[in-house]
Amino acid sequence: MFSFQTFKAKVRPFARMSAVVAIGVAVTACSEAKTETVAATRPVKVVEIAKTSTTRELDYSGAVRARTEMNLGFRVAGKITERVVNIGDKVSPGDLLARIDPTDYQLAVTGAEASLAAAEQQVETALLADQRAEQLFAKKFASEAQREQAALAYKQAASQRDAALSSLKQAENQVAYAELRSDQSGIVTAINADTGQVVGAGTPVVSVAVDGEKEVQIAVPELEITQFAPGQPVTVTFWSYDQILLDGKVREVAGSADPQSRTFSVRISLPDDARVLLGMTARIAASIDSKQQMVSIPLSALARQEGKNIVWVVKEGADTVHARGIKVAEFVADGVQVAEGLQPGDLVVAAGTQFMTENLKVKLPEQRAANATN
Template identity: 35%
Template sequence: MRIKKTVTLLAVLTLAGCSDQGQEKKTSGPRPIISAVVGIGRSAGGYPGVVEARVSSDLGFRILGNVNSRPVEVGDFVTRGQVLATLESSSQSLEVSAAEADLRNAEARMANAQVTRNRQRTLADAGLGITAIFEQAEQALKSAQANVGKAEAILAKAREQLDYTTLRAQFDGIVTRTSAEVGQTADAGAPVVTVAQPDEREVVIDVPDEVYGGLRIGTPFVLRLQLDDQMAVRGVVRELAPSADPLTRTRRVRITLLSPGNGFRIGAVATAYLAPSDSTPFTVPRRAVVTGDGVFVWIVDKDRRTVTKRVIEVDEASLSTDEVTVLKGLDDGERVVLAGVNRLAEGQAIRLSKRSEL
C-alpha cells in the first residue's frame, strides 16, 4: 500500500513540474535590450538644432488699422497672392467712392468743354466766331483734361490705400508665425504673419568656442532627425556667427541641408554631427563588442524585432578603451545592442528599451 502512495506522489510532482515549466515558457517573451545606431556622424557628440527656412519674411500692413480677419494659422501652406489678413476698410472704401464720383464729375466737365471748344472752332473756321472766345474754350478744355488726370490719380491712390487693407502672400510658402489677432490694432509695418519658403532649409545650432574654431564655410555635417535617427542628410556650413552669445558663450552656426527629405520639415528637431572623411572608420561603445569566440556585435533588425550575430574587424588596441574602432563589418545607420549582449542568441526576439540611444 505504501508503494502505491509513493508512485502516486511522484506522478503528481512530475506533472506539477511539467506544468511549471510550461507556464514559465509561456510567460517568457521578447528580451528587452538597449541599443544605439552607429555610423557616420556617430563617433563624436552631436549638437541639437531646429530646422528653419533659409528665406523667411515678416509680412505686415502698410497702413494703421484694426485687424478684421486672419484666415491663416501656423502650419498652413499658402500660395502667391493668397489673402493672409485684412483690416477694417470702411473708410478706405468711402474714399474710393468719393474719388470715383469726382472722376465722373471731372469727365463730364471735360466732355462739356470738348463740345464748347469744337463749336467755337467751327464758328472760327467759318469766320463767324470771335478769336478770344475760341481761345477761352481751348483753355477750358485743357483745364478740364488736367482735372480728369488729377481725379484719376486721386482715385488710383484711394484704391491703393484700399488694397493696403488686404495682406497677401508674396510667394508660395508655409506660415511659421502669426503676430496679430482679429480685433487687434496693427501698426504700419508691424509683422502680422511670417511666411517661409520651404524649398531651402537649414539647421541652426549653437556650438562652443573650441568647436567653432575648427569650422569654416562649407564644413560638412551629417544631420539626423531626433524622432527618427535612421533619417539623415548631409549639410554644409553656410553662416558662422561673428560673436558669441553673452549668456551661453556659444556661437550660432547655420547649416544648409543638401537635398532634405520630407521628414526635415520646418520646426523639426535634428542633431548635427561633424561628418568624418570617407576613410574615417566607425566607432562603437566597448560594451557593444563581444570578445572570446571571435569579435562580434549583435545587429538589431527593427522590422522583425530580432538580433543577428555579426563578426567585425576592429583595431585591437581600441578594445581597451571606451570606444572601439571598427575597421570592417558595419555599415552606416545600423543598430547594435549595447546591454545584454552575453544573453542573446541568433534570431532571438527582442524588445527595444526606451533607453535605447538614437
C-alpha cells in the same frame, strides 16, 4: 663615606629608565619606518597618451527652419475683424489669412468715384469750349489768344481727370489691401496679431514658412567662426530621429556678431528629406584640420599647481611621478584636449591627483607592470 655599592644602587634606576626610553624610541622609529614605507608607494591608475590627432570635431546644435520665412502684414492700417488661419495650417498663393475693417477705404472709393465723375464733366465742358474757340478762330471771330486759352483749359481738365482716375485706383487698391493673402505656398508658423487688434501698415500679423529648402541655424563663438566658410560640408543628425544622417553645406556665415550673445550666425543648407520637419533639433558636426597636434586626457587627470594646469607623469623604470605643466586647448565631452606638454607614450596619472607629490613612489597596475617587464 661614599662606597661603590651606594653609587651602583643610585645609578641602577637611571639605567633602567634609559633602557626603557631607548626601547620606546626604537619601537617608534620602526613604526615610522613602516608608515613611511606604506605611504611612499601608492597604487595609481594611469592612461597612456595616444598618437596626436591632426583633426578636431566641432559640434553645435540648432533648430530646423525654412530657408525663407515671410512675416506678412497688411499694407494699410486698421482694426482686424477676422483671422482665418491657425498655426500649422498649409496655405497656397492667394489664400486669405486675415481681414481688417474696410469701411473707411470703401468710403474713400466712393469719394474718388465722385471726384472722377466731376473731372470727366469738366473735360467734356472744356472740350466743347475748345472746339467752339477753334471754329470762331477759323471764321476770324476769335483771336489766337482765345483759341490757345481754350485749348489750355481743356488740357488742364484732362489732367485733373487723370489724377482723379489714379486716386480712384489707389482707393480701390486700399480696399483690396484690407484682406491679407499669402504670396507663396507654406505653413503658418506664428500668429502675431489677432481679431480686435488695431495694427499699422506693415505690422507682422502672420508668419509663413515657405515650402522648399530647409536649413539649420547655429550660433558659433568668435574663437571658432574662422573654421566655417560657405560651401563647407558638415554632417547633420537629429535628436528625435537618430536614423537620419544628412550631408549638409554651410550656406551663409554672418559678417558680424550678435550684439547680445557675441556669437556669429551660421546657416546650414539641408538636402530635401520628407522626414525632416520644421522645428526639429539638429546636431551639426564638422571635422576641421587642427593647426596644433593635440592629445586627449580624462578630466580627472587634470590638476592645478601654483595657479597652472599640470598633470602627473609617471617615469617608467623608477616608478615615480613628476608634475608637468600643460596647455589646455579646450574641454570636450570625453575629457580635455591638450595642445602642449604631452607626447605620445607618456603615462599620466588618471585618478587621485590630489594625493600626488613630486618624486612620489607609485605602483602601476599589474597589467601595465607586466607589460613593462616584458
